[in-house]
Structures are given as C-alpha cells and as structure tokens.
Amino acid sequence: MGLFEEFDQVSQQEWIDKITTDLKGKDYQQTLVWNSPEGIAVQPFYNSDILTANISATFTPLKKNAAWKIREKIIINSVEEANKKALTALKGGANALLFVGEIEDKKSMDALLQDIQTDIIEIHFYNATPNHTLSLVSLENGSISYGYLSQFFDTGNWQTSKEEDINQLVELTNQENTIKTITIDAYRYGNNGANIIQELAFSLSQGVEYLNVLTDKNIDPNLIAKKTQFNFSINSNFFFEIAKIRAARILWKLILEQYKVSNPEEMYFHAETAHCNFSTEDVHSNILRTTTEAMSAIFGGCDSLTVLPFDDSVNFSSRIARNVQHILKEESFLDKVNNPAEGAYYIEQLTDEIAEKAWELFQSIEKEGGFLKAAESNFLQKINPVHA
Secondary structure: OOHHHHOOOOOHHHHHHHHHHHOOOOOHHHHOOEEOOOOOEEOOOOOHHHOOOOHHHHHOOOOOOOOOEEEEEEEOOOHHHHHHHHHHHHHOOOOEEEEEOOOOOHHHHHHHOOOOOOOOOEEEEEOOOHHHHHHHOOOOOEEEEOOHHHHHHHHOOOOOOHHHHHHHHHHHHOOOOOOEOEEEOHHHHHOOOOOHHHHHHHHHHHHHHHHHHHHHOOOOHHHHHHOEEEEEEEOOOHHHHHHHHHHHHHHHHHHHHHOOOOOOOOOOEEEEEOOOOOOOOOOOHHHHHHHHHHHHHHHHOOOEEEOOOOOOOHHHHHHHHHHHHHHHHHHOOHHHOOOOOOOOHHHHHHHHHHHHHHHHHHHHHHHOOOHHHHHHOOHHHHHOHHHO
16 A cells, blocks of 8 residues: 555645634634735645646646756956956856857957857857847857847837847847847846736747747747747745746747747746845845745746845855855755656646736737837836836
8 A cells, every 4th residue: 555545635625624623713714815916815725626727737847857057147347357257157167158248349259258168158148239249259059139129118219220120130030050049038027026927928928029020020930939038037935936937938838839839848948036135234145035046946947047146245255156056956956856846736826827817918918919019008017117
C-alpha cells in the first residue's frame, strides 16, 4: 500500500467545516480571505477541488529545463570602465552580459569587448541605435535591441519618427542571424506602479503589436518569435510573481499559435529584480528582497536573471548580487528541478486566475485597436495612471 493510500482525501467542504469550527462559527471569508491589488481573493487553503480550470496543466512542462543564465547589467559610461566591470562579473561567475548605452565606433566596441569570449558568453546590447550597434559587432548569441514602443508609451514620442523607427526595426530583425532584436520591456510597467495583471496585459499587447507591424512588412512570424524576448521585473509578492511568469508563458504561447508559429514553446523570458521597493535606510534588507524575488523568477521559469545590487557600493554589492544566484544554483540546486511549482494547488490556481484576468485586459486593449492605438488614445494610461 502506498503512503497516500493510507490517508483519506479531505474535501474542500470538510476543510471549510473544520475552519468554521475553529473560528467558532465566524465566516472565514470575512476573517481569513484577503484580496490582492489584482482583484484575486486569496484563500486560507487550496486543494484539488478549488482549481477552476487548471490551465497550466495543459502546458506542462512550461519550460523544458530549469537552467538559467546569470546576467550582469552594465551601464556604459566609458567603454574601458564597462569592460572592466564586465570582466569582473565574468570572473565572478556571470555567463551573460547586458550593456546599456551607446557605442560610438568599432574601436570603442573592440575596447568594450576586449578579452570577452563572445562565442560562449551571451552578450546583450540595449540602446537607441541598435542598427548601428549591429554594424560594429558579430554575435553568436544574445540580443541587440531597443524598446521603440516602450519609448513611445513612456514619452509620447518616437526615437526618430514612427516610420523610421519601424523601418529600423524591420531592417534589424530581417537579418540572417540568431540574435534577438525585439525586446518587450515589461519591467517598465512593474517598476512604475502597474499591478501584475496590467504588466502582463500591456507586455503581451506590445508583443502582438510588434508581430503585426513586422508581419505587415512580410517578415515570417516564426522569425519574429525567435527574435523576441520579454524583460520582466520581479517584485516581492513571492507566489504571485511565480504565477506571473508561468501565466506569461501560457498566454504568449497561445498568441504565437494564432500566428501559426511552428515552435511556440520556444520563448525567452528574462527577469530582473525590482528596484521600486528598495530601502534606502536599511540597504542590507534589500539582499533579502532580491533573494526571494530571484527565487520567484526561477520557480516561474525565467531563462536568464539579473539580481540588482543592494546599494551603490558597486563592486561589493554587485558581487553579493551574483553570489545570490550562485547559492541558489550551487547550494539550493534550483537549476536541477524542472517546473518545481507544478502540482502546488495555490500556485496552479494563481496561475489560472492571473492568466484569465490578464487575457481579459489584453482583449480589451485589442478591442481598442492594439497597443499603439490604445497608447495614442490614452486608454492604457487610464488603466495605469502612473503613465498618464
């Protein structure tokens, strides 16, 4: 006889009866249930009976393996200093680099990448002149991108003009290489006051806008899908953030299937710990925040992860940020367990509810004509007043 056969299954009603008895007749819905900013009623217990749809069960495994890249984020103030930081990061165990800022010429690019083995290290560039950056370097893996739609949403202005920005993106994407050229800056929403539902719906709508713009220019949706990456911020609501990444994978796969993408499960999700909740008085508490946020991203199934330094003491705090990921890999073995959240009733139900609510908001944006038209009409800004 198996272990679980020795115990009778406890139904949802039996749990409710026991809770009501312990509360001496009080309504547990009034005393133990709390409502999240997303409008989700969090229950005091979860079992198989409570799963309404179990959407995620049909998408298992949500990610093929548990491994993730340790990505260091480096702001380019000078190429020499950025190179020095990059080499320190690589020596400290990072295996992916993100350079944020402009590179003027080939000489500067060579100085930036000096002694970096770009054939084995994942290199990412994010700046306003990605086509120029592409002309300066040959990459085997990584990305060269800019958030044209994010730029417009944040400021109401294009980097150059709508037509020129789109043409630059078309030229950048329609290249015979494996690097990613489309970055969906979901982290902007999470760090600027959007709740999880808004962050998901806005970023999915932004992804669909890129798909529509580029397919209208006769670019194969399979190529677009391969060249797209999502960058999500991860906040401190531990279980909700796990469910957010899982829901994002489910919904993006559904979208890619509508565009007849042959391998819709091939998607790339980068995660970055949030900076909007950092303490300035007790900076060391930020290490705890970023650690739990990193765990959420990993359990949710991120492909790469940036843990932000806990303060401005760049060398030491960057080292600690990298070491957080090393501990989660080498001591907690989180890269050895595939889809660890599978079967957790709470997370499965959260995934379902977040996916359903985000899909509903996403459809509302699409009814307004999509991301760009919804931004132009201030529909999105009304949903998330921080951007208004």
